Each structure stands twice: as structure tokens, then as C-alpha cells.
Amino acid sequence: MTISFLHRLAEQQLPIAVSRGADIDAVRVLALAGHVKATIPGPMRTLDGYAQPPATVTAITSLGQSMLRRFPRR
Template sequence: MTMNLLRQIAGSRLPVSFYRNEDIDGVRVLRAAGLVVALVPSPSDPLTLSGSHPAAQVLAVTQKGRDELAKFDFPESRPPRWRFRMPKIKTAIVGRHANASSTPREPARPH
């Protein structure tokens, strides 16, 4: 279960938040093992280690976590496409340069 959670985290865009008690406990285990960097709330009742858990937030997967995923042949996901989109640049030809660029020039002849 914990490795499945680590796979889910590694395939997600970080930071990612978890709200279910089972997921928060899984993030707590992954953080204790040094596989992720996470912000996990402390239990509200320290004697029973229970209480309401608002959320756990995973900030990064450590190198140790990536090494563990590699042992299980977890494929690296490709980066999101939004990082590679180039803005559309439109140019307008204005003024006297419009006529000069539309007429072809003769190639220069060597002397």
C-alpha cells in the first residue's frame, strides 16, 4: 500500500495534499522512511496518537524514494506538456519595409 502511494506521489504534480486518514498515515510512514519530504500534522491527542487530521502535504520525493521506485521498475513519467509550450508570436509588417521584403532580390554576382 505504501509503495502504491509513493508511485502515486511520484506521478503527481507536487506539492500534493492528502486528506484521508489512511493516506495521511501512509505519508507519515513514507516520511519516517526518508522517501518523501512532507508536512504531516501531529496528532491532537498525543497519548493515543489519534485525533482529527486536517491534511498532509508532500513537497518532494527524495533520491532515496526514487531509488526505491527504480527497484520496482517504476517508469519515469514524462514532464508535463505545459512546460514546453511556446507562446504564439505574431508579427506584422508595417510601413515601407513591407514592399521591400515582398519583392525578391537578385543574388549578388562575384566580380
């Protein structure tokens, strides 16, 4: 799932804001793996619980570019 998300990011103009919860989780995994550079703010406390502000992907790293070549989209 994260490699397909990396392919989706590569098709878009960066920087890009990501706001869906599952997409933010994918950005978090890709950033921890060193495939993207991103700013991921912590959750904010609200009256209903917590809200996750959007994450911003600023770049795909050289390692991320290598992964895109190694695992091409089908």
C-alpha cells in the same frame, strides 16, 4: 501499500495535500523511511474527538526515487 502510494505520488504534481486518513498514515510511513519530504500536522481536538488536518507532500527524495526504480509498478 506504501510503495504503491509512492508510485501514485510520483505521478502527480508536487506539492500535494493528502487528506484521507489511510493516505496520511502512508505519508507518515514514507516520511519516516526517508522516501518523501512532508509536513504532517498533529491532530486537532474537536467537539467530536479529533480531526487530522491534511498532510502536504513537498518532494520525493533521492531514496524515494531509488525505491521507485527498484520496485516498478506492475
